[in-house]
Amino acid sequence: MPRPNINHINPSRSISNAANSNPSSRLSLISRHLVDQQPLNTPYTTERLPNTIDTSLLPKTTSRKMSSQPEHPTLLIPGPIEFDDAVLHSMSHYSESHVGPAFVATFGETLSMLRKLFQTTDPASQPFVISGSGTLGWDLVAANLVEAGDDVLVLSTGYFSDGFADCLGVYGAKVTEIKAPVGQRPQLPEIERALSEKKYKVLTVTHVDTSTGVLSELKKLSELVHRVSPDTLVIVDGVCSVACEEIAFDEWKLDGVVTASQKAIGCPAGLSISMFSGRAIQTLKNRKTPPSSYFGSLKNWLPIMQNYEAKKPSYFATPSPQLVHALHTALTQILTRPVSERFAKHREASDRIKKAVADLGLKQLAANPDDQAHGMTAIYLPENVKGTELLPKLGSRGVVFAGGIHKEVAAKYIRFGHMGVSVLEPERGHVEKALKALEDGLAECGYQKA
Incomplete structure (x- = not known):
């Protein structure tokens, strides 16, 4: 798909405030801009940052200017990643009420688009967007789906898998880890043995462990868990995989995927994004004890997210409207193509x-x-x-x-x-x-x- 022309964006009339903030008009404008490459007004200029790069060392063949952002080193770490101009401009949206009709509609559309990204049409599943880093996703799992003394099986492929295990332990889970050698992943036969020996409330797997670049296979793993230990919830750390690795939430019968905004989704850091199945939500409702977090309580957040998606104002804790606008734009871009x-x-x-x-x-x-x-x-x-x-x-x-x-x-x-x-x-x-x-x-x- 040819890249849209985004070198003509006026900060005084950004995508986010177009059409008087009417969400459907705004969505249409973003889509038209992305697909038909229609410029959005007068040139956008930025002050050039001090040049800290030795330009004599750069390749002699350079592509045409693809961004109106100030010149900067190309960020090619495993997140945050480089952002599209339209996403960054969405962050410049003027201040608005987080329970006002325009923002509620935008947030509702954002949650609905997440269903398409995760590939779920099950009305019992629920997306959550909460201010915080990807690490908050671990706390959401540990505080809501696990109670003190519950057995949890963690498949470890590196630093972040181990971090998930540590988080679960903080909330009182009895954690068993299957650790693979550096650069490898636990194999299905050893996972099957572990599941056969003990009943686990939850199994966690890091889809891509950012410390090693190891990709875990989810489809066959989930099939194994559902065959050997059908009551065990399958929870995926997808922080470095969502939007660049396939995740078929319904087809693979996953119970939870937690991720963040700043990696392949292509939105600035600050949003914890997750999807939980109806089975996981029922596990939450069946707890014998209250969730062991207040801000991270999905019982507190569940009605908020359901109301936002239904375009109804609701409040538990203040979201970040500007980041939600940026996520809305990023998801709109992603979903313009299959x-x-x-x-x-x-x-x-x-x-x-x-x-x-x-x-x-x-x-x-x-x-x-x-x-x-x-x-x-x-x-x-x-x-x-x-x-x-x-x-x-x-x-x-x-x-x-x-x-x-x-x-x-x-x-x-x-x-x-x-x-x-x-x-x-x-x-x-x-x-x-x-x-x-x-x-x-x-x-x-x-x-x-x-």
Whole structure:
């Protein structure tokens, strides 16, 4: 899909306040702008930020300007990611009441669009959008679906899987972890053995563990759980997978997926986004004790989200209207095309990046292609190269990667995030720029492919 022309946006008349904030008119305007590439008014100018990049090191071939944002290093970490201008402009919406009819309608549309992204049509399932980071999703699961003393099985593929386990323990769960070696995932036979030996209230799996770039397989896992331990809830940490890896919520019989706004969804950080099944909601209602959090109580949030989706004003705690507007725009962009196309484009870009990494003689933490995420790549460094030496060299070339965070191998690898506009709009040149910077940075560090 050709990239919309967004180089003519007037901050005094942003997408968000178009058509007097009538949500349906606004949605139509956004869609027309995205699909038909119609400009939205006079040129938008920004003050140029101080140039901290050594431009002599940048590739000599550059693509046409794709954004009206101030010049900045290309952010290619596993989140936050680069954002589209229209999403950022939605953040400039004027202040409005969070229970006023215009915002309530916008929030309601946002919740309905999340159903399409997660691929659920079950009216018993419920999306939640709550101010907070992706980590809040862990607390929502632990505080609402687990009671003190309940057994929980955590499938661990790295730092964030372990963090989920720690969170569950804080709320009193009895946690059993199946830990895979670095760069691998727990295998179905050992999961089946664990489920056969004990009854678990909840099983959690990190779809993509951002610390290792390991992708967990959900469909066969869910089939296994429903066959061996049908009462166990299947909960997915999808922070680094939603909107770049396929998640068929209904078809795969998932009970919960928690994620965040700033990764493949392509919205600034600050929103905890989740989807829970009717079975999970019933588990919440059947608790013997109250939820062990107040702000994070889904009993408090459930009627609020149901009312918002029904376009009725409701209040428990104040949402962030500006972030919700940005999420609304991001989801509108995502859903202009079938989500299957989005997943396929992320796979294609990932395959190309991983081939280029291999051509440089480098290895990934996730050695098995079936275990490799499509929105990021965790790359082992050559023995004579340190991340603390390489990352600044990439920065001087206008590219930002992330260092390693898995405690067993943190100093031995770097992480390359490739989600959202950076891969869906190849004319931006982000991937080529990053790969060239990586090749040149390694050479400057003294690395030569064997």
